[in-house]
Amino acid sequence: MGEESGKRRAGRPRAEEAEQKRRGLIMTALEEFARAGYHAASLRDIAEKAQVSSRTLYNHYPDKLALFAACLEYSSSQIQMELPHFDGDLERHLVAYATEVQRHLSQELSLQIATLIYREGTEFEALREIARVQFEQYQVGPVAVILKDHGVPAADCHELAKQFVAMAFGEWQRRLLFGGPVMSEAEMLGQAQLVAQIFLRGICRGT
8 A cells, every 4th residue: 555655656746736836837937037037037047946857847838938928828817816706887897807907917026027028028029929919818808808798899899998908007007117106006996997987988978
C-alpha cells in the first residue's frame, strides 16, 4: 500500500496541482514584466523565480510574446471572476460594472502593466494588438452584453459599449498617462455615475 501511494505521488501532478503551478508561473511573469518591462524581462529569470524549468515554461509558452499574452488574458479574466451579481435597471448595472472594473484597473500590478503597454507599445506593435484583443473581450464585450440584456438593439450594442468604456475609464487613463493619485472609491463611483447618466441620456435622445 505504501509503495503504491509513493508511486502515485511520484506520478504526473494532478490537474489541480498543474493548474496551481500554471497560475504561479503567470503571476510570477506578471510581476517580472511589471518590474522590468517587456523588453528587459527574461524568460530564464521568470522560470527561475517561478521554480519551474525553462523547458516547462517553453512547453506552455513558446516565446515571450505568448507568455505576455497569457498574462494579460489571466489578469483580464480575473476582473470578470471578481464581479458581483448585478441587480437593478440599466443605469445601476452600468455604474456597478464601471466601478468594479476601475477598482481592478487601479490595483498596483494592473497599473504597472498598463504603463508598460503605453510605454513599450510604440516599439512592439504586437503588444498593442494583444492589449486591443483583451480590451475588446473583457471590457467592451461585457458592456455589450449588459446593453443587450436591457433591450438595446443587438446591432448597436458593440459600438455603444466601446463609447461607454472610453468614457467610463477616461479619468483612470488620464491619470495613468499624465500623473495623479489613484482614484479613491468615491471618485470611482462618482465617475461611473456621471458617465452612465450622460451615456444613457444620449441613447434616449429623441425617443
